[in-house]
Amino acid sequence: MGILEKISEIEREISRTQKNKATEYHLGLLKAKLAKYRSQLLEPSKKSEKGEGFDVLKSGDARVALIGFPSVGKSTLLSTLTKTESEAASYEFTTLTCIPGVIDYNGANIQLLDLPGIIEGAAQGKGRGRQVIAVARTADLVLMMLDATKKDVHRDLLEKELESVGIRLNKKKPNIYFKIKKGGGLSFNSTCPLTRIDEKLVQLILHEYKIFNAEVLFREDCTADELIDVICANRVYLPCLYVYNKIDQISIEEVDRIARTPNSVVVSCNMKLNLDYLLSILWEYLSLIRVYTKKPGQPPDFSDGLILRKGVTVEHVCHAIHRTLAAQFKYALVWGTSTKYSPQRVGANHTMQDEDVIQVVKK
Numbered sequence: 001m002g003i004l005e006k007i008s009e010i011e012r013e014i015s016r017t018q019k020n021k022a023t024e025y026h027l028g029l030l031k032a033k034l035a036k037y038r039s040q041l042l043e044p045s046k047k048s049e050k051g052e053g054f055d056v057l058k059s060g061d062a063r064v065a066l067i068g069f070p071s072v073g074k075s076t077l078l079s080t081l082t083k084t085e086s087e088a089a090s091y092e093f094t095t096l097t098c099i100p101g102v103i104d105y106n107g108a109n110i111q112l113l114d115l116p117g118i119i120e121g122a123a124q125g126k127g128r129g130r131q132v133i134a135v136a137r138t139a140d141l142v143l144m145m146l147d148a149t150k151k152d153v154h155r156d157l158l159e160k161e162l163e164s165v166g167i168r169l170n171k172k173k174p175n176i177y178f179k180i181k182k183g184g185g186l187s188f189n190s191t192c193p194l195t196r197i198d199e200k201l202v203q204l205i206l207h208e209y210k211i212f213n214a215e216v217l218f219r220e221d222c223t224a225d226e227l228i229d230v231i232c233a234n235r236v237y238l239p240c241l242y243v244y245n246k247i248d249q250i251s252i253e254e255v256d257r258i259a260r261t262p263n264s265v266v267v268s269c270n271m272k273l274n275l276d277y278l279l280s281i282l283w284e285y286l287s288l289i290r291v292y293t294k295k296p297g298q299p300p301d302f303s304d305g306l307i308l309r310k311g312v313t314v315e316h317v318c319h320a321i322h323r324t325l326a327a328q329f330k331y332a333l334v335w336g337t338s339t340k341y342s343p344q345r346v347g348a349n350h351t352m353q354d355e356d357v358i359q360v361v362k363k
């Protein structure tokens with residue numbers, strides 16, 4: 001039996017099995033088996049399957065992958081937001097490979113990747129599905145484009161496809177400490193009450209992966225699926241923005257309804273509606289910030305900000321300015337929203353915020 005058949009057999013069995021206390025272990029095991037077969041599917045296969053033109057070099061400050069069904073307007077968006085032209089047409093599968101463009105926003109270069117449309121079954125190799133998904137894994141953000149005139153099932157279908165290959169959208173990594181050991185059996189602990197899994201199920205799942213010696217510490221009330229994610233270790237956790245295109249074709253009430261759903265932005269690429277807002281949300285979801293540098297006695301250099309990620313410290317900023325600067329660091333003066341006073345004298349551990357100005361004082 002091929003892997004695909006094994007997968008669909010387990011999926012059938014899971015859907016046949018009623019979910020209750022008595023079947024909990026059985027279901028947990030089935031899910032572990034399913035995850036195992038799916039990761040086998042992900043392993044690189046024959047060269048011929050790789051697909052021409054999909055290994056685009058990463059460049060710029062962040063990478064965004066455009067994922068969506070055919071003809072939702074992905075290429076139209078790329079051609080509108082970047083200087084690159086990607087052919088757009090009314091027929092499906094116009095785009096056959098990966099087309100990179102660059103969005104210039106707030107002084108940052110954001111690489112936007114136009115990709116072929118994907119359909120149900122993409123993860124198992126339908127169309128260019130596997131290549132598209134492989135590119136999505138390398139992105140800092142998934143921009144899932146949807147046709148506002150079509151039903152919401154599209155969104156669920158695409159999410160399932162990405163989910164099945166280990167891409168987790170808008171989810172945090174489960175807070176489980178997991179370490180395989182050479183001996184000593186299973187040491188299982190938790191720092192909070194567990195309501196969705198117990199030691200026996202943890203053991204069963206680990207045995208399915210032929211793991212008999214390990215340290216497992218649950219730091220939150222996780223599920224069996226989340227434990228499997230941690231064991232597999234090849235999951236990627238990506239922010240995802242749902243962009244509903246073609247709002248020129250639907251009623252204002254419908255636009256209003258969609259715009260209120262979480263992580264969603266409504267646009268019309270053809271009519272250039274709401275694209276500025278889309279860019280500002282993109283910036284936020286990518287956690288990008290600008291930091292301006294200043295030399296003593298001179299005004300800040302607002303023409304050339306450093307593009308960094310939320311959460312960076314003064315030490316990171318020093319590294320970004322010059323690789324030897326951190327070693328010579330004495331203190332810094334910071335102007336902006338991250339400090340109480342402007343300027344304020346801060347140490348290397350101080351966390352920077354968007355549009356802060358910094359002057360580094362050397363030893």
Ligand SMILES: Nc1nc2c(ncn2[C@@H]2O[C@H](COP(=O)(O)OP(=O)(O)OP(=O)(O)O)[C@@H](O)[C@H]2O)c(=O)[nH]1
Nearest residue numbers: 071072073074075076088089093094095117269270
């Ligand atoms: N009404 C309307 N049509 C749009 C809009 N944006 C794109 N389209 C049309 O939708 C069709 C498909 O656009 P594409 O950009 O080729 O879509 P795609 O997602 O790249 O399609 P594939 O590459 O085939 O997957 C074209 O006929 C576009 O003119 C929009 O905002 N409103």
Ligand SMILES: [K+]
Nearest residue numbers: 071089091094
């Ligand atoms: K198209």
Ligand SMILES: [Mg+2]
Nearest residue numbers: 074075094095
């Ligand atoms: Mg296209």
